[in-house]
Amino acid sequence: MSTPTIFCAEPARADYALRLEQRFGLERLKRRPDAGYWLELGAERLQLITVGKHGAVFAEFVDGxxxxxxxxxxxxxxxxxxxxxxxxxxxxxxxxxxxxxxxxxxxxxxxxxxxxxxxxxxxxxxxxxxxxxxxxxxxxxxxxxxxxxxxxxxxxxxxxxxxxxxxxxxxxxxxxxxxxxxxxxxxxxxxxxxxxxxxxxxxxxxxxxxxxxxxxxxxxxxxxxxxxxxxxxxxxxxxxxxxxxxxxxxxxxxxxx
The missing domain is CATH 3.40.50.150 (Vaccinia Virus protein VP39)
Structure with missing residues (x-):
């Protein structure tokens, strides 16, 4: 299985992205992919993004x-x-x-x-x-x-x-x-x-x-x-x-x- 990847879409959260990489063995992406799936860290939360018909997936314990x-x-x-x-x-x-x-x-x-x-x-x-x-x-x-x-x-x-x-x-x-x-x-x-x-x-x-x-x-x-x-x-x-x-x-x- 290939190493899961993470793209940090919010530069201000680069340190947090690094901690996620280190704890969970993720590979940092320099740009957002146009195929496949990846974890994406935005201003609000971390999400699993997949290209195609599926929407973003995230865990949530507060709302919804x-x-x-x-x-x-x-x-x-x-x-x-x-x-x-x-x-x-x-x-x-x-x-x-x-x-x-x-x-x-x-x-x-x-x-x-x-x-x-x-x-x-x-x-x-x-x-x-x-x-x-x-x-x-x-x-x-x-x-x-x-x-x-x-x-x-x-x-x-x-x-x-x-x-x-x-x-x-x-x-x-x-x-x-x-x-x-x-x-x-x-x-x-x-x-x-x-x-x-x-x-x-x-x-x-x-x-x-x-x-x-x-x-x-x-x-x-x-x-x-x-x-x-x-x-x-x-x-x-x-x-x-x-x-x-x-x-x-x-x-x-x-x-x-």
């Missing part, structure tokens, strides 16, 4: 859909909250989102009080997440939420496998990207572009195994409602919605083979 879910999302009654085991009066679980992507579900869980570690191996996705967290850290309305979100740029399989016992989370959350089989509705355009650049998680079976070895209480796998289970491994429970399903793997009494 993030604001709506924060204010109108339904609290602990949301399916993702139920899936990780959030209940009224219960001690909040620690969570590792091992396929963080654009951080949307991780933000919801953090907004409900959970401490969430976002693990993302793609340098493109990790850079977008970092930028969103940087911007959110300066927004008073979400500062307390994003303070509960920690970004780790690493291969989750290796990272989970090497996690010391005293740092193991209660829950490992997985939302792997699979090749389109035609069984689910087409993704929105921004996610189509994102998936094209990030690629599919073809090692999801190994990721599930690593998650089962690292979680204290359960592993949650988000899937399309009609999607296959990972490696055909039957969950101990499910939460099924209109378009999405959560497969639950309870570790109470489950052998870690």
């Amino acid at each position: 859909a993030a604001r709506h879910r924060r204010e109108q999302g339904g609290g602990r009654g949301q399916p993702v909250a139920r899936a990780v085991g959030l209940k009224g009066g219960q001690t909040l679980p620690t969570i590792v989102d091992a396929t963080a992507g654009l951080g949307r579900d991780a933000f919801v869980l953090a907004s409900l009080g959970c401490r969430v570690t976002l693990v993302e191996r793609s340098p493109v996705a990790a850079a977008l997440l970092h930028d969103a967290l940087e911007r959110a850290s300066m927004a008073p309305e979400v500062q307390a939420i994003t303070a509960r979100m920690q970004l780790v740029h690493a291969n989750a399989i290796t990272w989970l496998s090497e996690l010391p016992a005293d740092r193991q989370p209660d829950v490992v959350y997985l939302d792997p990207m699979f090749p389109d089989t035609g069984k689910s509705a087409a993704a929105k355009k921004d996610m189509q572009a994102f998936q094209t650049v990030i690629g599919d998680d073809l090692d999801s079976a190994a990721l599930l195994q690593a998650a089962l070895g690292a979680a204290r209480a359960r592993v949650v796998v988000k899937r399309p409602r009609l999607g296959d289970t990972i490696a055909g491994r039957a969950p101990s429970g499910q939460i099924v919605g209109k378009s999405t399903r959560f497969d639950l793997y309870s570790l109470k009494g489950m052998p870690r083979d």
Whole structure:
């Protein structure tokens, strides 16, 4: 895979662009390309740009859909909250989102009080997440939420496998990207572009195994409602919605083979 590139469209932010390059292994572009995809740093945010029909992709924790879910999302009654085991009066679980992507579900869980570690191996996705967290850290309305979100740029399989016992989370959350089989509705355009650049998680079976070895209480796998289970491994429970399903793997009494 070629080295991801970044173009700094705002000269005043050159130092920040350099920090992104160094942390995520990006290659600086001297001019804006006319083909392919690249990360572009503007005056307001970092975006993934793709030439063609797809629009810009960025992570966002302050405005737009993030604001709506924060204010109108339904609290602990949301399916993702139920899936990780959030209940009224219960001690909040620690969570590792091992396929963080654009951080949307991780933000919801953090907004409900959970401490969430976002693990993302793609340098493109990790850079977008970092930028969103940087911007959110300066927004008073979400500062307390994003303070509960920690970004780790690493291969989750290796990272989970090497996690010391005293740092193991209660829950490992997985939302792997699979090749389109035609069984689910087409993704929105921004996610189509994102998936094209990030690629599919073809090692999801190994990721599930690593998650089962690292979680204290359960592993949650988000899937399309009609999607296959990972490696055909039957969950101990499910939460099924209109378009999405959560497969639950309870570790109470489950052998870690």
